[in-house]
Amino acid sequence: MPHDGSGPTTRANWSPYDNNGGTVLAVAGEDYVVCAADTRMSTGYNILTRDYKKIDQMSDKCVLASAGFMADAVTLKKTLKARCTTYEFQNDKPMGCVSFAQMLSNTLYYRRFFPYYTFNIVAGLDAEGKGAVFTYDAVGSYERTNYSCQGSGQGLIMPVLDNQLKTVSPLVLPAQSSATPLSESEAVDLVKDCFATAGERDIYTGDTVEIWIINKDGVRKEYQELKLD
Amino acid sequence: MFMTRSEYDRGVTTFSPEGRLFQVEYAIEAIKLGSTAIAILTKEGIVLAVERRTQSPLMVPSSLDKIMEIDSHVACAVSGLTADAQSMVEHGRVQAQNHYFTYNESMPVRSLTQSLCALSANFGTDDEDSMSRPFGVALLVAGHDVDNGYQLYHTDPSGTWTAYKAKAIGSGSEGAQTTLQEEYKDDMTLKEAENLALSTLKAVMEEKVSTANVDMASVAPKYEIYSKDRIKEIIERL
Numbered sequence: 063m064p065h066d067g068s069g070p071t072t073r074a075n076w077s078p079y080d081n082n083g084g085t086v087l088a089v090a091g092e093d094y095v096v097c098a099a100d101t102r103m104s105t106g107y108n109i110l111t112r113d114y115k116k117i118d119q120m121s122d123k124c125v126l127a128s129a130g131f132m133a134d135a136v137t138l139k140k141t142l143k144a145r146c147t148t149y150e151f152q153n154d155k156p157m158g159c160v161s162f163a164q165m166l167s168n169t170l171y172y173r174r175f176f177p178y179y180t181f182n183i184v185a186g187l188d189a190e191g192k193g194a195v196f197t198y199d200a201v202g203s204y205e206r207t208n209y210s211c212q213g214s215g216q217g218l219i220m221p222v223l224d225n226q227l228k229t230v231s232p233l234v235l236p237a238q239s240s241a242t243p244l245s246e247s248e249a250v251d252l253v254k255d256c257f258a259t260a261g262e263r264d265i266y267t268g269d270t271v272e273i274w275i276i277n278k279d280g281v282r283k284e285y286q287e288l289k290l291d
Numbered sequence: 292m293f294m295t296r297s298e299y300d301r302g303v304t305t306f307s308p309e310g311r312l313f314q315v316e317y318a319i320e321a322i323k324l325g326s327t328a329i330a331i332l333t334k335e336g337i338v339l340a341v342e343r344r345t346q347s348p349l350m351v352p353s354s355l356d357k358i359m360e361i362d363s364h365v366a367c368a369v370s371g372l373t374a375d376a377q378s379m380v381e382h383g384r385v386q387a388q389n390h391y392f393t394y395n396e397s398m399p400v401r402s403l404t405q406s407l408c409a410l411s412a413n414f415g416t417d418d419e420d421s422m423s424r425p426f427g428v429a430l431l432v433a434g435h436d437v438d439n440g441y442q443l444y445h446t447d448p449s450g451t452w453t454a455y456k457a458k459a460i461g462s463g464s465e466g467a468q469t470t471l472q473e474e475y476k477d478d479m480t481l482k483e484a485e486n487l488a489l490s491t492l493k494a495v496m497e498e499k500v501s502t503a504n505v506d507m508a509s510v511a512p513k514y515e516i517y518s519k520d521r522i523k524e525i526i527e528r529l
Contacts, residue, residue, distance in 0.1 A: 149394070153402045155438055157394070164395035189437070 079131055079179045080105055083266025085215030086116055086127035087253060088185040089227065090193030090208045094246045094277040097185035097195075098253045099127045100215075100261070100288060102269040112269040112290070119281065121146045122156035124186035125274055126166070129213025130200070131179035138178045142166060159186025163196040163204060170202030177201050181212040191278055208242055215260035215267040222256055250275065254286050261288040303424055304415040318371075318425040318448035325370035327463035327495055328357060329488045330431040331471070332443040332456050335481040336511025337433035339368040340488035342463075342496050343504050358508045358516060362387035364397050365434035366514040370461035371448075372427040379426060382410050400434030404444040404452050407432065412450025425449070429460045435512035457487075463495025470494060481511055485525050493529065500526055 086099040099116035102109060117127045118139050126142065128135035145165060149157045157165070163184050170178060177200045184196040197210035209227045211219040227242045242249060250273060257271040268291070273284040299307035303314040328341040341357040358368050359376070361383040369376035386406045390398035407430065414422040425448040432444040432452075445460065446452045457475045459467035470491045479487070489507070493500045507517040507525070517525075 152405070153399050155399075158396070161394035161396050165393055168393055 080133075081130060081179070081214075082110070082114075082132040083214040083264075084114075084116055084129040085211065085213040085219065085257070085260055085264070085267045086129045086181070086183050087211040087219060087223075087256060088127065088183045088195040088209065089223070089242055089244070089249045089253060090185070090195045091242055091244060091246060091249055092193065093187075093191055094249070094275060095185045095187060095193035095195065096246070096249045096253055096273060096275050097125050097127055097183065098257065098271055098273040099129070099213075100257060100267045100269060100271050102267060103132055104266050107265075109269075115272055117272060117274055118143070120157070120162055120184075121150070121159075123276055123281075124157065124159040124162045124184065125276065125281075126162075127183045127185065127212075128180045130181045134178040135180045138169070138180055138182075142169065145169075158189060159184060159194050159196075160188055162186070163194075163206070166196075166198065167202040167204045170198065170200065174201050181216075183210050183212055185274070185276065187276055187278075193276075211256070213267075215257075215264045218260045218263055219256045222259070223252075226252060246275065246277065250284065257286065257288060302415075312449075315425050315449045318427045319429075321427040322371040322429045322447070322460060323462060323464070325372075325429075325461045326357060327459060327461035327467060327492060328368040328370045328431055329459045329467055329471070329492055330368055330433050330443050330455070330457065331475070331479070331484040331488050332433070332441055333479045333481055333484045334441070336435075336484075336509050337441055337443055338481065338484040338488045339366060339431065339433055339508045339510075340485075340492050341368050341370075341506050342461075342492055343506055345504065352503050356506070358506050360514045360516075361403065361432075361434075362391075362397060363513050364436065364510065365400055365403055365432065366508055366510050367433065368431040368460075368508075370429050370464075375422075375426040375428040376430065378422075379407050379410060379428065379430065382420075383407050397436060399436045399438060400432065400442040400444070401439065403434065404432045404446060408446050408450040408452045410450075411446060411448060431455075431458055431460060433510045435510055441510070441512075459491070459495075463492075466495045467491045481509065485509075486528060489522075489525050490529050502526070 083104045088097040103111045103114035120126050146157045182198040188194045198204045209223050260267045268288045271286045275282045300313050326342045326344050331338045343355045359380045360366050387398045411426050414425050430446045435441050443455050444452045445458045457471040502519040502522045
């Protein structure tokens, strides 16, 4: 075929990305944070595994939950975990969640033109022991919030969280705590309800919900079964 | 001490058979020719005092700065080759800003000191930012961070750092260090430390102290260089 532009144009249709679905969620309280994710990993109409854990501990009081493309999430977490270890050696303390949040943002933005196809939530306790949730887009724009949901079930769960947890505007005086007024067990129940609901309607959310609860006593995990269909 | 020179004097990275690195030892000696610098740590902050040697009345004293800011929470007093100190401080400033950029927190003082020492120890290599000889400078790094409060570190040309409560470097350091050892108290106020720093400096200086030949600063908890008026006030207090 002549390469003078007269023939039909062909393009490589190499696609480096996949979306493996899944939902991640976090709720911050005054002295705790709850982070949850389902364990299903899909591609198209296929379920690849029912036991893929989307939440990983990055440092003492800080976890990262990632939905989206599994291969990117694994690489991202590997990089971040190595940086946390290096940080701990260099600074003689575990990385705080506020620092981790900034580092994740930078790491994502450095890939501005070939992004990690991951949708992240960082959950942890800040220097004062208050619950902290940080929510991201794929290229590192982030914000500290008191609750967030990302991934395939986001559209189903986020309105419920808004309805149940929306706090007063930060512009209102006197300033009020942005943390959810719920108790730890109430927050865990809300998270379970959210996933049960999303599991009914979203084919990419299901199998099991893994729930991490972080408070001053440490890290605890709970599991709840979801529908397998 | 160094009466007989040997072939081990030449290579900066070559140990003598006795296990010594002569160029590093000479660099440490070079600091003893520098102007005196003193730092005192208290629970309220850290005081830095340095002498500034003007060799001629035509020299502009403000161009001989021996106290430098690394970040708003860390400062250092230097003695030895000031040009080398400037390279090190510049490196420290970049590290501090990088840490803030990456981690959204000010760089811990110990990490910053460690990074300055890593630069110090990295001479005679093929690295891009490597010096051909050791840095001929000692630093008194004073800073404050959330986790460890006030900290004072001394660094030397070998890249060794040590934490101190009070330390003197430079030509008058031997005498000054003895005075500090006798006069230092754990429960000193910042004001008392200012007095001790300046009176110690006064005792080891050849010239009479004035606002023209001493410089002072504090980190409490932010870096602040003292004005001439403030130094005058301290001189009058002694």
